[in-house]
Amino acid sequence: MPRVCTVRDVDWGGKTALVRVDFNVPMEADGSIADDTRIRAVLPTLAYLRGQGAKVVLMSHFGRPRGGPEPKYSLAPVAERLSALLGDSVQFSAGESVGEAPERRVHLLEAGQVLLLENVRFHPEEETNDSTFAQKLAKLGDVFVNDAFGAAHRAHASTEGVAKYLPAVAGLLMEKELSALGTALNNPKRPFVAIVGGAKVSSKLAVLENLIGKADSLLIGGGMANTFLKAQGREVGKSLLEADLLETARGLLERARERGVRLLIPTDVVVTTSFDDASAPVRTTGVDAVRADELIMDIGPDSLQAYEAEIARAGTVLWNGPMGVFEKPAFAAGTLGVAHALAGSHAITVVGGGESVQAVEEAGVADRLTHVSTGGGASLEFIEGKTLPGVAALKADCA
Numbered sequence: 001m002p003r004v005c006t007v008r009d010v011d012w013g014g015k016t017a018l019v020r021v022d023f024n025v026p027m028e029a030d031g032s033i034a035d036d037t038r039i040r041a042v043l044p045t046l047a048y049l050r051g052q053g054a055k056v057v058l059m060s061h062f063g064r065p066r067g068g069p070e071p072k073y074s075l076a077p078v079a080e081r082l083s084a085l086l087g088d089s090v091q092f093s094a095g096e097s098v099g100e101a102p103e104r105r106v107h108l109l110e111a112g113q114v115l116l117l118e119n120v121r122f123h124p125e126e127e128t129n130d131s132t133f134a135q136k137l138a139k140l141g142d143v144f145v146n147d148a149f150g151a152a153h154r155a156h157a158s159t160e161g162v163a164k165y166l167p168a169v170a171g172l173l174m175e176k177e178l179s180a181l182g183t184a185l186n187n188p189k190r191p192f193v194a195i196v197g198g199a200k201v202s203s204k205l206a207v208l209e210n211l212i213g214k215a216d217s218l219l220i221g222g223g224m225a226n227t228f229l230k231a232q233g234r235e236v237g238k239s240l241l242e243a244d245l246l247e248t249a250r251g252l253l254e255r256a257r258e259r260g261v262r263l264l265i266p267t268d269v270v271v272t273t274s275f276d277d278a279s280a281p282v283r284t285t286g287v288d289a290v291r292a293d294e295l296i297m298d299i300g301p302d303s304l305q306a307y308e309a310e311i312a313r314a315g316t317v318l319w320n321g322p323m324g325v326f327e328k329p330a331f332a333a334g335t336l337g338v339a340h341a342l343a344g345s346h347a348i349t350v351v352g353g354g355e356s357v358q359a360v361e362e363a364g365v366a367d368r369l370t371h372v373s374t375g376g377g378a379s380l381e382f383i384e385g386k387t388l389p390g391v392a393a394l395k396a397d398c399a
C-alpha cells in the first residue's frame with residue numbers, strides 16, 4: 001500500500017481529531033436511511049480514537065446540494081443513526097460546518113465525545129477546494145484523519161485542502177482499503193487473476209491497461225466483452241458496442257499476448273432480442289452464432305466454467321464490473337456465478353466498483369471475501385494506478 005501514517009502513529013491525549021468520513025448514505029423516499037453500511041464502516045476508527053482519549057469531529061458530504069443548504073441533504077438523520085450505533089449521543093452542528101458556532105462546540109468537547117458537522121457541500125467552496133474554507137475546517141481539529149476512501153479520488157477542501165493546514169493521517173478504514181487494494185494490485189500472491197466487466201471498454205480502458213501489466217490472467221465479461229468479440233470479427237448483433245474502440249481492443253489483445261497474460265473473453269453468451277422487454281425470448285449460444293437482431297446480456301455457462309477454473313487456481317483475485325446485466329434475473333447467472341466462485345476460493349479476493357459490490361451483496365457472499373471496497377469511483381481510479389489526491393495529501397513520514 002502507499003506509505004501513509006495512520007491514526008496509530010498519533011499520540012491522541014487531549015487532541016481533537018478532525019475526521020473526514022463518507023456518510024453519503026442511500027436514503028429512502030421518506031427520508032430515512034436505506035443502508036447504513038458506510039456509517040458502520042467507520043466505527044472501528046471512532047472506537048480507536050475515543051479509546052485513545054481523542055475528541056472527535058466528523059465531517060462528510062451528503063448528496064449533491066446545489067451550492068447551499070437544502071434540508072433534504074442535512075446530515076441530521078445520520079447523527080441520529082450514529083448515536084444509535086455508538087450507544088452514545090453524537091452532537092450535531094446543525095446549520096453550520098465552519099465558523100464560530102462549530103468552533104465553540106469543539107472547544108466544549110470532552111475526551112471521547114463526538115460532534116458531526118453539517119454537510120460540507122452546503123458550502124460551494126468544498127468542491128472548489130477553496131483554501132480559505134479549508135483553513136476554516138482546519139480550525140476544528142488538531143490532526144486531520146481521512147477515513148473517507150470513497151471520496152479520496154476527489155481533491156476537495158475536506159479531503160485534500162484541509163491536509164495542507166493540519167498533520168494528516170489515514171483512519172483505519174482508509175488503511176484497510178489501501179492495504180487490500182494495494183496488495184492485490186502491486187504485491188499479489190500469484191497467480192493473480194483480474195476480472196473486469198461492466199458496461200463499457202471506454203470507462204475501463206485505464207483499468208485494463210494497468211492490469212495487463214500486472215495480472216497473470218485477465219477475464220473479460222459484461223458489455224465490454226462485445227467490443228473484444230467484434231474486434232475478433234464476430235457478429236454481436238444489437239449488443240452494446242463501442243465501434244470506435246475496436247482497434248484499441250485489438251491492441252489490448254496483442255499486448256496481453258506479448259506479455260504472456262492469459263486474456264479470456266466469453267466463448268458463449270446469453271442473448272435476447274429486447275433489452276427492456278422481459279417477455280422477449282432468451283437463449284444461450286456460442287459467440288459464433290449471435291444473430292443480427294440479438295443483444296448479448298450475460299456470459300454463458302461454458303465461459304463461467306472457464307472463469308471458475310481460473311479463479312480456483314488463483315492466489316489473488318481482483319474483480320471490478322459485473323459479467324452481465326445482473327439487475328435482470330435472466331442475465332444474472334454469470335455475475336452471481338463469479339461472486340460464488342470468489343467466495344469458494346482460497347485466494348485473496350478483493351472486489352471494487354459500485355455495481356460489482358452490489359452484486360456481491362445480492363449474492364450474499366460479501367463476508368466470505370477478503371475485502372469489499374467501500375469506494376466505487378475511488379477503487380476504480382486506484383485500480384487504474386492513479387494516485388488519489390486524498391491519499392497523496394496524507395503524511396508519509398511518521399517519525
Ligand code: ADP
Nearest residue numbers: 198199222223296297321324325353354355356
Ligand atoms: P462497476 O460499478 O462495478 O464498476 P460498471 O459501472 O462498469 O460496474 O458497469 C455496471 C453495469 O454494466 C451494470 O449496470 C450492468 O447492467 C451493465 N452491463 C453488464 N453487462 C452488460 C451487457 N452485456 N450489456 C449492457 N450492459 C451491461
Ligand code: MG
Nearest residue numbers: 353354355376
Ligand atoms: Mg458503476
